[in-house]
Amino acid sequence: MSKKVRVRFAPSPTGGLHVGGVRTVLFNYLFAKHFGGDFIVRIEDTDQTRFVEGAEDYIFETLSWCGLEPDESPKHGGPFAPYRQSERKENYRAYAEKLVQEGYAYYAFDTAEELDAKRKEIPNFQYNQSTRTQLKNSLTLSDDEVKELLAANTKHVIRIKMPENIEVKFTDMIRGEVSFNSSQIDDKVLLKADGMPTYHLAVVVDDYLMQITHAFRGEEWLPSAPVHILLWQYLFGLENMPQWAHLPLILKPDGNGKLSKRDGDRLGFPVFAMDWTDPKTNEKTTGFKEHGFLPEGFVNMLAMLGWNDGTEQEIFSLKELVEKFSMEHVHKAGAKFNYEKAKWYNGEWIKKLPVSNYKLQVKSLLKADGIDADNNKLEEVIELIKDRCTLLTDFVQQSSFFFKSPETIDIAAIQPKWNEQKNLFFLELIREFELMQSWNNEALENELKELAAANQLKPGELMLPLRIMLVGGKFGPHVFNIAEVLGKEETIKRIKHTLQLLTK
RNA sequence: GGCCGGUUCGUCUAUCGGCUAGGACAGCCCCCUUUCACGGGGCAAAGACGGGUUCGAUUCCCGUACCGGCUACCA
Structure with a gap:
């Protein structure tokens, strides 16, 4: 590898961080650190309507808890600041305009309402090469009309002009060669009416500007990859494009489909890394941390969801993961989440780690249960019972009788x-x-x-x-x-x- | 519907053409334990289907089925 490896995790601050998100962070981190590279966190807050107070802080707290500290981020700073896309707003318009000038994109004046109406009227309506000729945009309007509309500050977006019938292909680090026919892809919005870029434009521009060499994201992004490939080709050259890796999804344990917060609520296990309270609804979702997981157990479990080192080893510290991580052993298929196995990993770490690593957490768990435990006695007690605990929260039930008379006698x-x-x-x-x-x-x-x-x-x-x-x-x-x-x-x-x- | 991706025990996975298909979680049995766990030992359990290619296919190719993802001025 000639250039220094630089990867980024690009969350949008819209809520709690879900296991799938943390797993994406982990693989980014492991890959970067394995090659001595940088791990960057870039906040993708281009959708101002979805901004949620506190979500960004939550993301950084989660990363800290997991031991996955970024090298650069809005919080940690770095040579490519700012790391929040809302603060980089001025960057994007020029690239979109450049695309318009070169004929790779166009202005579209259709309002959201007009398009909604179209979608109701025509099933599967798409803004694409077959429909754009009947819509209100700089391809159908005369130059003068366009100039006039622009001069009058008419609300408009910039859309990519998908070429006709060409093969767009790239080599995914996990899936190998993937190809798409451009005729199948719609004219995605690049720059929104509010002047903010969409993800499509922002991810390409910022990956370039921040010199990202490898881009990891969930498999749900695969269908929009051709848009990004084309933008790279038009704007910065394919030779500068990062290598893509589309990670398999984490699936719900029963049935099929992407794991969601709802599944956790329904089946009684956490989906978020840490407790999250939605500031708008006040709805609280409990996290792995508060469920009694050790960061070591949580990270270990996540790493094994879609990766192995080729041997039968299952217990790995973060340090070992960094040493051994390699893309060749990333599995292609999605993995159903298994809470029982997750707990097993945690139990292994409770047995493995020195008691001093988690004594304080047990102490505060006991305190919440009304028990003020003396430090020395607590350590003695933990040593005695740690083999029978798989979650930190188990310590309360397993140890309370050491500190107070049992409430009920069987x-x-x-x-x-x-x-x-x-x-x-x-x-x-x-x-x-x-x-x-x-x-x-x-x-x-x-x-x-x-x-x-x-x-x-x-x-x-x-x-x-x-x-x-x-x-x-x-x-x-x-x-x-x-x-x-x-x-x-x-x-x-x-x-x-x-x-x-x-x-x- | 269209496009893209995926498919090995119930679940997570190993296998990079030679397989009596290995491990782990969960399940069951036994041992250890004068409780419950932990631990040890064992049992049961898998290559979606159909065609090729090959001396030989879980492994390579094609088709089918099934599952998933995407199909917003959300990421």
């Missing part, structure tokens, strides 16, 4: 086999526990076993009742580990409490 689990002999045993156990000098896992286990033997009871009959007394239910790590962390006083208190419930 007495039904011990009552059927409960008798006076066991009652006496536990009373005796309390006395023995009170006398113990060293309060630890093994000592406690030995104590219980010895006492059981002396009373001709099987330890197995006593372990479950003890667990229920301390935990409240049939779950959690080794019961003596729990007792050790709980300490003498609390352990005895909980045994006494349940004993009371049982003798009622």
Whole structure:
């Protein structure tokens, strides 16, 4: 590669960032960093009617959380500023005018209402080479009429004049050669009546101006690729065009079709990376982060949705992904999103990462549940239970009994086999526990076993009742580990409490 | 409808003409565990269909079917 690799992610700030979007960012980032290149974020806010307050900040917060920091962006600055298309508005008109002068585009004066009416009247109406001769534009109007309209500041757009019957082809990094016949493509608007460019013009101009070498985007863009190819040819030369890669789509888990926010709501899993509240409707959508995902797990899961390293390895850190990423192993077909597998990746990272990486998050999760956990004790507890958690939020349920007495005791689990002999045993156990000098896992286990033997009871009959007394239910790590962390006083208190419930 | 893309176990995927089609998630069974998980072992489960090309096709070509994307002065 002769030129420095430069890629861009070009979101429009219209709402929360969806997994498909983050995956596009990820592949951009991995590709750029693999080749020591730059990762640029450019905000495509050319549609002022769809602007949503806060969406841009949200995008950057999401990227930070994922560990995918841009090298250049409106937030990070850079030599090609500004990075917001609304602030680059002045750039575009000249290119559109140049296209008109050279005969590759034309002015169109039809109003949106007129075109809407056409669409109602004619099914599948398109503004294209067969219909443009009957519409109000600089191809049908005389030069004088056009000049007059322009001089009178008549609202108008600039449309590309699609050539007749030529093959437009390009080589996609993922799909190989893709070709289109220009006769099938309509005369897309390049410059809107408000003077803003459409995506089609803006993406070409800015990719050129920002010296983008490789352009990744979702597969839904494939049909408009020929428009972009032609613009490159007319404006900057095909030899300067970035290499395109159209990424496969992320599909809904059931049925078919693109994954949407609605699917998550319907099926009960997140679709956005982080919580997003729509400022207009106040509708809140929860994200992977708040669902208890670690950025490592989230990124790992996303990377494996459409890529593999050619081996059977599935767990990768970001650093490893950067090292190993290659376009040859990007899958062509769309992938159905599988939340169970997503959680598995996260569970693997919970087990793999040092507790210090996520201790603070668990702490605040507990706090939200009314538990103020001491740091040292929390770390001890997390070590004990992390193997049984796949989401950070699981820690609350799995650890709350370490910090406060269980709210409910599953007495039904011990009552059927409960008798006076066991009652006496536990009373005796309390006395023995009170006398113990060293309060630890093994000592406690030995104590219980010895006492059981002396009373001709099987330890197995006593372990479950003890667990229920301390935990409240049939779950959690080794019961003596729990007792050790709980300490003498609390352990005895909980045994006494349940004993009371049982003798009622 | 038109154009473009896609098609290997239920799901994510490996295979770059030699396959007893491998792995992972989910499922089922067993072991470990005096709870629940984790972990270990095992079982079950796939090349859409039809034609070519070839000694040999999951792999290459063509057609069909099915699925998806696009078809805005939205990105």
